[in-house]
Amino acid sequence: MTQQPFSRPGAIDLSALKRPAPAAGAPSAPAGAGPGGAYVLDVDEQNFQATLESSMTAPVLLAFYSRGRMPESGQLADDLAQLAAEFDGRFLAGLVDVDAVPAIAQAMQIPSIPLVALVLEGRPMPLFQDVVAIDELRTALTQLLQQLTTQGVTGRHQPRSVATVVEGDEAEEVVDPRYLPAEDAIGAGDYATGVAEYQKLVDANPADAEAAAGLAMARVLLRTQDVDLNAARAAAAANPDDVAAQTLVADLDLYGGHVDDAFDRLVELIRRTSGAERDQARQHLIGLFAAVGNDDARVIRGRQNLASALF
Structure with a gap:
């Protein structure tokens, strides 16, 4: 193939592609039906x-x-x-x-x-x-x-190869609905409903890691909704040991993609605090770990720093 940079930052030029019409009488495949998998x-x-x-x-x-x-x-x-x-x-x-x-x-x-x-x-x-x-x-x-x-990208594709329920001459696709209510709510900016829907999934199956991560991230979105970033940072700077002020900025950092900054802020807060305040900061940090994912290198590093701060 021609060696040239992959440099298509926007829409693809499809003008050269011709879509042949299906052969007369040929059955049409389900849209997106794939080779060997629902996705x-x-x-x-x-x-x-x-x-x-x-x-x-x-x-x-x-x-x-x-x-x-x-x-x-x-x-x-x-x-x-x-x-x-x-x-x-x-x-x-x-x-x-x-x-x-x-x-x-x-x-x-x-x-x-x-x-x-x-x-x-x-x-x-x-x-x-x-x-x-x-x-x-x-x-x-x-x-x-x-x-x-x-970064708030939490969507999920519906299965492409699905079973059908046939009634008379009509066939109805059966899709996996587990995450749709939560994702639809979050997509509409209704983070409270998103939290509630993810909580239902976690309550029903505590081992559902995807639901747990979605719940943690939905909580971040809810806590940061309509927050004035500059005011929150000013409050945190003025009150370095205020758990509420520091955890809010950590949420904002995580939402903005500054994951290490969010973790480091809370680890240092844990170093400086004790008792109930320290435990509150620790629990909040663990929630942010869940939102990012336990296998992420930044979370692994964050857990190591947390252990160092605690012991």
């Missing part, structure tokens, strides 16, 4: 635009590969498909066979294969341009999705 699809000229548009709901990861020219790039695509199922809708895996659909690779100006690109709100950016082992890919995607969560 996987083979991308072609017909569903490419719809795939990009689905990134308005939740992230889409496009894997560009060629099994004939580089078999290991095909393995990377297979690994991404497997992880899409593990992450249960946090992202949609779109597999692009550049030999079968070269026009898509040309439209996106893909410099080489393999390449995995993140598409969010219709905007693509490259993530990997080398073959990586599935464990490394899993870790990287975990960190990526946790970072997106701290």
Whole structure:
């Protein structure tokens, strides 16, 4: 393939793509039905635009590969498909066979294969341009999705390959509704309802790590809603040992993506305080750990600093 930078910061030029009409009498496949997973699809000229548009709901990861020219790039695509199922809708895996659909690779100006690109709100950016082992890919995607969560990106794709309930001549899709009420509420800015809906999920299944992380992040969003950032920082600067003032700024830092700053602020507060105030700050910090994700390197480092502050 032509070696040129992947430099498409905005919308993709799709003018060269022609969408052939379905053959007469041919049954149409379910939109986005994918190869071997509820959150996987083979991308072609017909569903490419719809795939990009689905990134308005939740992230889409496009894997560009060629099994004939580089078999290991095909393995990377297979690994991404497997992880899409593990992450249960946090992202949609779109597999692009550049030999079968070269026009898509040309439209996106893909410099080489393999390449995995993140598409969010219709905007693509490259993530990997080398073959990586599935464990490394899993870790990287975990960190990526946790970072997106701290930025308020909490959407989830509905299953693409779903069972159907047939009544008469009509078929109704059966989708996974677990997270939709909470996510819809948060998307509408109703953070209180989002907290309540996530709390229901956690109460029903305390082992649901996704719901627990969503609940923690929804609480951050609720606490920071309509807060004056400058006033909050001024209050924290004037009252360095005030737990409420310091935890509020930590929330704001986390919401703004300054995760280490949020953790460091509370660790230092814990060092300076004792008794009930110290425990309040500790509990708040643990809540922020949950919002980011326990496997995140920043959380691991934060836990080490917390242990040092406590003991």
